[in-house]
Amino acid sequence: MQELRDLAKKxxxxxQVNAILGYEWDRRGARPAFITExxxxxxxxxxxxxxxxxAAYLSPRRANIAQLGxxxxxxxxxDARAVAGLIRENQLKREDLVLIGVRCGGVVVNPSDxxxxxxxxxxxxxxxxxxxxxxxxxxxxxxxxxxxVGKANRDLRLSEIEKLNPEERLSLWTSLLSQCTRCYACxxxxxxxxxxxxxADKTQPAWIESSPxxxxxxxxxxxxxxxxxxxxxxxxxCERACPAGIPLGLLNHKVARIVASRYGYAVSDDPSRETPIxxxxxxxxxxxxx
Amino acid sequence: xxxxxxxxxxxxxxIGRTVDCARVAQxxxxxxxxxxxxxxxxxxxxxxxxxxxxxxxEKNLDGIVVGACSPHMHEKxxxxxxxxxxxxxxxxxxxxxxxxCSWIHEDRELATxxxxxxxxxxxxxxxxxxxxxxxxxxxxxxxxxxxxGIAGIQAALDIADGGRDVILVEKESSIGGHMSQLSETxxxxxxxxxxxxxxMVEVAQHPRIKLLAYxxxxxxxxxxxxxxxxxxxxxxxxxxxxxxxxxxxxxNCPNKKIPSxxxxxxGTRTAIYVPFPQAVPxxxxxxxxSCALFRGxxxxxxxxxxxxxxxxxxxxxxxxxxxxxxVTEKVGAIVVATGYQLYSIGKSQELDILRxxxxxxxxxxxxxIDGLQFERLxxxxxxxxxxxxxxxxxxxxxxxxFLQCIGSRDPAKGIEYCSKICCMYxxxxxxxxxHKVHDGKAVVFYMDIRAGGKGYDExxxxxxxxxxxxxxxxxxxxxxxxxxxxxVQGFDTLSGEPVVINADMVVLATAMRPQPxxxxxxxxxxxxxxxxxxxxxxxxxxxxxxxxxxGVFLAGACQSPRDIPDxxxxxxxxxxxxxxxxxxxxxxxxxxIARVDRMTCTGCFHCERVCPYGAVERxxxxxxxxxxxxxxxxxxxxVCQGCGTCQATCPSKSVELDGFTDEQIYAAVNAI
Numbered sequence: 001m002q003e004l005r006d007l008a009k010k011x012x013x014x015x016q017v018n019a020i021l022g023y024e025w026d027r028r029g030a031r032p033a034f035i036t037e038x039x040x041x042x043x044x045x046x047x048x049x050x051x052x053x054x055a056a057y058l059s060p061r062r063a064n065i066a067q068l069g070x071x072x073x074x075x076x077x078x079d080a081r082a083v084a085g086l087i088r089e090n091q092l093k094r095e096d097l098v099l100i101g102v103r104c105g106g107v108v109v110n111p112s113d114x115x116x117x118x119x120x121x122x123x124x125x126x127x128x129x130x131x132x133x134x135x136x137x138x139x140x141x142x143x144x145x146x147x148x149v150g151k152a153n154r155d156l157r158l159s160e161i162e163k164l165n166p167e168e169r170l171s172l173w174t175s176l177l178s179q180c181t182r183c184y185a186c187x188x189x190x191x192x193x194x195x196x197x198x199x200a201d202k203t204q205p206a207w208i209e210s211s212p213x214x215x216x217x218x219x220x221x222x223x224x225x226x227x228x229x230x231x232x233x234x235x236x237x238c239e240r241a242c243p244a245g246i247p248l249g250l251l252n253h254k255v256a257r258i259v260a261s262r263y264g265y266a267v268s269d270d271p272s273r274e275t276p277i278x279x280x281x282x283x284x285x286x287x288x289x290x
Numbered sequence: 291x292x293x294x295x296x297x298x299x300x301x302x303x304x305i306g307r308t309v310d311c312a313r314v315a316q317x318x319x320x321x322x323x324x325x326x327x328x329x330x331x332x333x334x335x336x337x338x339x340x341x342x343x344x345x346x347x348e349k350n351l352d353g354i355v356v357g358a359c360s361p362h363m364h365e366k367x368x369x370x371x372x373x374x375x376x377x378x379x380x381x382x383x384x385x386x387x388x389x390x391c392s393w394i395h396e397d398r399e400l401a402t403x404x405x406x407x408x409x410x411x412x413x414x415x416x417x418x419x420x421x422x423x424x425x426x427x428x429x430x431x432x433x434x435x436x437x438x439g440i441a442g443i444q445a446a447l448d449i450a451d452g453g454r455d456v457i458l459v460e461k462e463s464s465i466g467g468h469m470s471q472l473s474e475t476x477x478x479x480x481x482x483x484x485x486x487x488x489x490m491v492e493v494a495q496h497p498r499i500k501l502l503a504y505x506x507x508x509x510x511x512x513x514x515x516x517x518x519x520x521x522x523x524x525x526x527x528x529x530x531x532x533x534x535x536x537x538x539x540x541x542n543c544p545n546k547k548i549p550s551x552x553x554x555x556x557g558t559r560t561a562i563y564v565p566f567p568q569a570v571p572x573x574x575x576x577x578x579x580s581c582a583l584f585r586g587x588x589x590x591x592x593x594x595x596x597x598x599x600x601x602x603x604x605x606x607x608x609x610x611x612x613x614x615x616x617v618t619e620k621v622g623a624i625v626v627a628t629g630y631q632l633y634s635i636g637k638s639q640e641l642d643i644l645r646x647x648x649x650x651x652x653x654x655x656x657x658x659i660d661g662l663q664f665e666r667l668x669x670x671x672x673x674x675x676x677x678x679x680x681x682x683x684x685x686x687x688x689x690x691x692f693l694q695c696i697g698s699r700d701p702a703k704g705i706e707y708c709s710k711i712c713c714m715y716x717x718x719x720x721x722x723x724x725h726k727v728h729d730g731k732a733v734v735f736y737m738d739i740r741a742g743g744k745g746y747d748e749x750x751x752x753x754x755x756x757x758x759x760x761x762x763x764x765x766x767x768x769x770x771x772x773x774x775x776x777x778v779q780g781f782d783t784l785s786g787e788p789v790v791i792n793a794d795m796v797v798l799a800t801a802m803r804p805q806p807x808x809x810x811x812x813x814x815x816x817x818x819x820x821x822x823x824x825x826x827x828x829x830x831x832x833x834x835x836x837x838x839x840x841g842v843f844l845a846g847a848c849q850s851p852r853d854i855p856d857x858x859x860x861x862x863x864x865x866x867x868x869x870x871x872x873x874x875x876x877x878x879x880x881x882x883i884a885r886v887d888r889m890t891c892t893g894c895f896h897c898e899r900v901c902p903y904g905a906v907e908r909x910x911x912x913x914x915x916x917x918x919x920x921x922x923x924x925x926x927x928x929v930c931q932g933c934g935t936c937q938a939t940c941p942s943k944s945v946e947l948d949g950f951t952d953e954q955i956y957a958a959v960n961a962i
Contacts, residue, residue: 060920090894090921195894195942196892197944198942205957278939279899280935
């Protein structure tokens with residue numbers, strides 16, 4: 001932790017950056033912190049309760065943050081994939097940012113969860129995560145971490161759902177999605193949802209019905225999942241932010257598996273790697289046209 | 291749109307047999323906004339078109355739907371009719387009641403229901419149509435021809451004779467291509483060089499042709515009518531403006547033992563050389579990999595190792611310090627005529643799908659040669675002066691076995707297509723052999739004889755009947771060296787017997803493949819290619835010399851295996867296409883292209899990455915004080931082909947395709 005604080009202090013004092021975007025303690029665990037004074041750097045922390053993906057603050061649409069000028073951001077490996085995504089999709093320039101990578105051995109689901117990380121409370125998305133540290137970072141801090149161990153298994157859950165027949169599957173998702181109130185917290189918290197005008201807000205024509213009705217809910221969540229195909233960084237923020245408790249991570253995970261099997265692609269923190277949704281290949285499979 | 295006219299065509303019996311056209315017209319007439327709805331036997335006929343024109347004028351229609359055949363067939367016809375009656379042509383749409391309905395259904399009741407639905411679909415769509423106007427773009431009336439083989443030469447001459455300037459780019463130091471290597475050509479047996487070299491000279495002397503030999507296309511920007519092409523002029527090490535082609539340098543070059551590419555490795559050349567005496571331009575080039583001076587330089591030797599060529603040059607044309615240079619040319623059309631290479635059948639191959647033929651010992655048995663090598667042996671200008679002699683010991687072969695379809699039509703070796711020219715040139719080889727070695731025996735192993743073409747089959751018959759070539763139907767499994775001879779183990783499928791022949795020489799008719807580097811060139815031009823690298827034409831029957839990139843045309847064997855008559859015909863076809871394009875100062879384009887909404891574009895540039903035509907550009911938006919607001923996508927009207935890939939990809943739906951906007955599609959889908 002001291003390593004992180006010293007680095008942050010140095011970056012501010014050397015005027016390399018105007019602000020540090022990191023985490024601090026709060027009465028409900030960890031929360032994002034914007035540090036602009038070197039003296040405040042001792043507030044910075046990092047451990048398994050720092051679940052938030054701070055890349056969500058980097059969208060150029062967030063004008064109040066853009067006003068701060070050059071930033072240093074504390075990123076975990078999954079957050080780095082979001083930063084890479086934003087660079088890849090021309091929302092950020094790599095040289096405008098200082099990235100402080102932190103080594104991570106998994107996080108809990110909510111920042112207010114237990115002070116001890118164990119197999120019971122670890123976020124399901126962290127189980128099987130192979131990246132302990134981001135490769136897209138200017139500085140790397142923290143101790144070496146071991147691979148996270150946990151009981152949750154999203155693949156098992158997905159294969160259970162896949163075993164259901166289409167009617168059962170439809171009724172399962174209908175009941176899950178009927179909880180949605182269309183508050184769009186999933187969209188607001190997602191680092192990859194940076195459109196100036198979301199398709200859900202388009203009215204001429206209104207492709208997605210705006211009322212929280214099952215038809216509109218389905219088109220919203222399926223469109224969102226497809227727009228994140230090959231782009232979702234699996235930071236889990238949408239599911240954490242959802243007040244209705246909809247397992248949105250499952251949808252994203254399913255799509256990620258399809259992208260992996262069809263295009264051999266996994267989201268990486270290498271901004272130069274092209275994504276399936278943003279590339280044109282003559283040899284793409286098109287057996288569905290037949 | 292509130293005053294829509296609907297016109298249902300019977301297409302004779304084509305639609306009327308399965309669809310109750312009167313009922314369709316009546317039913318669509320009841321839709322809100324439709325003020326006129328009729329059916330007629332032949333809507334595309336003159337009286338049919340008059341019906342449409344009259345209705346537009348009498349009922350003041352502001353949109354018309356023609357329920358007839360595919361828009362591919364008659365959209366232009368009906369749009370023209372609408373325009374002549376004063377309606378914007380893009381307010382006319384077609385519902386396809388023939389290919390999409392009557393031709394594929396049998397039940398009259400159901401087909402009629404479907405026809406009504408299809409009509410309703412378009413009626414709802416047309417309510418959101420906007421008048422569009424034709425786009426005009428200026429045309430730079432000069433052409434670029436890539437490749438100086440017979441196809442490129444023909445295309446360049448035809449375009450230049452048609453009165454337009456041509457830039458001909460050839461990557462070798464001389465034009466002429468593979469045809470210059472051939473001895474005699476089928477089916478007339480006229481000497482290849484005798485008919486080719488006058489054309490080469492014509493190219494060099496034509497006032498409208500700018501020949502850039504020993505050059506390659508580096509990059510291509512722009513679009514039809516307005517390409518900017520950057521061309522790399524490779525360093526010849528000889529100043530083209532000074533050299534007069536006297537040949538002294540070549541005579542005095544001490545390094546005379548370099549295998550000649552022109553002679554397919556059967557002869558030798560010097561390090562400073564012209565590939566063949568009739569080269570155009572007749573200016574030598576230094577092969578820097580073989581030249582002692584450059585090899586010395588590469589090793590870091592300070593002393594000038596050699597320099598004989600420069601010493602003997604009376605015009606100081608040799609320039610050892612010449613560097614690659616670049617020129618940029620603006621052209622309106624590009625003809626690709628890069629030709630072919632022969633399938634080199636050794637075991638190691640650059641493509642994964644190719645397997646090679648280890649069992650034929652090509653490259654290890656010196657008297658197993660390929661078709662082009664045989665051409666050099668038979669050529670009067672070749673390394674043997676036109677005598678057929680074995681490469682191994684210089685003896686005259688008394689028995690030659692020719693193998694057809696080596697690589698071609700052999701999916702197990704990675705090539706399933708027919709190379710088309712081999713049946714003919716093998717027959718030619720047997721004749722040339724017979725003419726030169728009267729007591730020689732030619733044996734041909736073939737799969738089928740494919741000799742379609744004027745005088746082609748007669749030619750093969752002559753080889754068999756007059757030149758006494760023995761044709762055996764079957765394949766050869768192995769070639770091996772047996773003392774002085776080559777043991778050919780094969781199978782004659784007509785007699786059902788295995789055959790073993792002791793041959794003095796074996797000639798392999800290896801497959802035609804596109805030139806190396808074709809994929810890179812295709813990518814520069816945004817032209818698609820098949821798994822073998824042959825460039826794809828826009829339509830195999832109806833647009834055989836065009837590509838899917840407007841303004842880029844194909845001639846010769848870069849598109850598929852072609853013989854000389856085919857290549858020349860194709861080249862003239864491209865020339866007529868190019869001259870057609872250049873006949874107007876402004877190019878008309880259909881306005882059905884993509885448009886980006888500046889307000890909502892986020893600048894993620896997925897559209898730029900998915901666009902197959904490179905039509906998306908980046909535009910920086912600034913306020914009145916020049917401060918950058920954002921960088922957004924913009925569509926170049928000249929390049930966009932209206933495929934809609936960007937529209938489908940844009941996550942915020944900020945791209946619209948005119949004529950197929952979201953609103954139109956949404957209304958249409960809701961109407962089904």
